[in-house]
Amino acid sequence: MKRILFVRLLEKIPYGVFTPPLGILYLIPPIKEKYPETDIFIFDSMLYKNTESSFISKIKKLNPDIVAFSINYTERDMFKRFSAITRKIRKNTKIIVGGTGTFYSPEEFIENADFVVSGEGEERIINILDFLTKKTSTLMDGISFKSQDKTKHISPPTSYLKDLDKWGIPAWNMINIKKYSTFPARNTLVKKLPYASIITSRGCPYRCPWCHNYTDGKIFPYRTRSVENVIKELDLLKKLGVSEIQFLDDTFNIPEKRALLIFKEIIKKDFRFSISFQGFRIDKANKKLLYLIKKAGGYKLDFGVQHVCNHITREFYRSNTPQLEKILRKNLFAKKLGFLTYAFFITGFPDETQSDAYENLRFAMKLDPDFIGFFKLTPLPGTKYYKKINNPEKIPSIDFNHFNSNPKLIVGDLSPAEIDKIQSYSYRKFYLTRGRLFRLFLKIPKNKYLLRTILIYFKSMVNIFISDDK
Numbered sequence: 001m002k003r004i005l006f007v008r009l010l011e012k013i014p015y016g017v018f019t020p021p022l023g024i025l026y027l028i029p030p031i032k033e034k035y036p037e038t039d040i041f042i043f044d045s046m047l048y049k050n051t052e053s054s055f056i057s058k059i060k061k062l063n064p065d066i067v068a069f070s071i072n073y074t075e076r077d078m079f080k081r082f083s084a085i086t087r088k089i090r091k092n093t094k095i096i097v098g099g100t101g102t103f104y105s106p107e108e109f110i111e112n113a114d115f116v117v118s119g120e121g122e123e124r125i126i127n128i129l130d131f132l133t134k135k136t137s138t139l140m141d142g143i144s145f146k147s148q149d150k151t152k153h154i155s156p157p158t159s160y161l162k163d164l165d166k167w168g169i170p171a172w173n174m175i176n177i178k179k180y181s182t183f184p185a186r187n188t189l190v191k192k193l194p195y196a197s198i199i200t201s202r203g204c205p206y207r208c209p210w211c212h213n214y215t216d217g218k219i220f221p222y223r224t225r226s227v228e229n230v231i232k233e234l235d236l237l238k239k240l241g242v243s244e245i246q247f248l249d250d251t252f253n254i255p256e257k258r259a260l261l262i263f264k265e266i267i268k269k270d271f272r273f274s275i276s277f278q279g280f281r282i283d284k285a286n287k288k289l290l291y292l293i294k295k296a297g298g299y300k301l302d303f304g305v306q307h308v309c310n311h312i313t314r315e316f317y318r319s320n321t322p323q324l325e326k327i328l329r330k331n332l333f334a335k336k337l338g339f340l341t342y343a344f345f346i347t348g349f350p351d352e353t354q355s356d357a358y359e360n361l362r363f364a365m366k367l368d369p370d371f372i373g374f375f376k377l378t379p380l381p382g383t384k385y386y387k388k389i390n391n392p393e394k395i396p397s398i399d400f401n402h403f404n405s406n407p408k409l410i411v412g413d414l415s416p417a418e419i420d421k422i423q424s425y426s427y428r429k430f431y432l433t434r435g436r437l438f439r440l441f442l443k444i445p446k447n448k449y450l451l452r453t454i455l456i457y458f459k460s461m462v463n464i465f466i467s468d469d470k
Contacts, residue, residue: 119157
């Protein structure tokens, strides 16, 4: 294979946030190791205003032998359009599609691709290249395809990458990090620019039924990168001029011993990053770890409460009374250290009443984090609730987001109107009381990034505050 064009597709969804294309950057080192002569290019749809025309120009200019798409499920329909464009321009180009979007329903993509990858991509992309270059006649698990007689071969993933350090670190040299720092980040705020997002583990030791890890965990165990490997990546990013690190792990501080070692090394190396977290089990964090993170430059912790009613959460062992008390204590301690905290809640569960939903708000007011997220339960593929919706393939894929308004995605007992009302009232009640917005403005980092993000999301923020008044 002479030329591979990797394509990251992203739909424009409410409150859309962006990160560098980490999934693609992880695939490049193994390809370069086995096929060093291969020319690799990246097309990221988020970087272009006229995405389709820019993509057409890129295909015509590069004439790639392979076009490999990386998508979430929200991009299912977008991928099908771009696959058709690719076929029209380059009939013999091989099309691969993978990412979290194809993991659980490869049959939805098999008509539009030569290979559909389910599961982790490093070993599977090499297997496909070996297959195309006739170095092997066998495709491994997790690669679905259609044979020449049009027979569909659907293959679920059963294997996984056991050593996350095997191919080193993502190919950061393939992108312009500063350019990505101009977009709204996954961790809401940015203190210093440019920033980079990194992942130090895969999977999650917990099995929350609204999360893709509900199914993932039955296939892949929770795995972590070594401390040495993480520090190696941070060292590279520092040399590339990065000033802020955003950890995107689902549960960064599990196990805590590794988290302690990582931050001891960060302090020893004197990186002087600003640091934030997307997924942090605050109830599992001891004071020593929080002290170390703060000393190393940590300023923001995002954590999930999800729901506070035991009859809703008992099946996934979260938010029982002792745990809620820990969350209250640890959040208070983190705020005293100077952290900004962001707590998430979910509404729309089966057997949930309006009274149950407002219990989340009451706890949020008592918890008093700096930021709050009241999200709709969205039955994504791989979750327990996905099986409860009828004909998901007929629902526009862009609707599979936490601010969707499609009644076909409601799996609980509350109506769409009730959920919208609960959501907007909860935001108003939380943010518009006791001078909270003024105090928050005094605490948050104020820079060009903040102004740009407010301008991008102002209309959406107003809409969610008044949605129940429509």
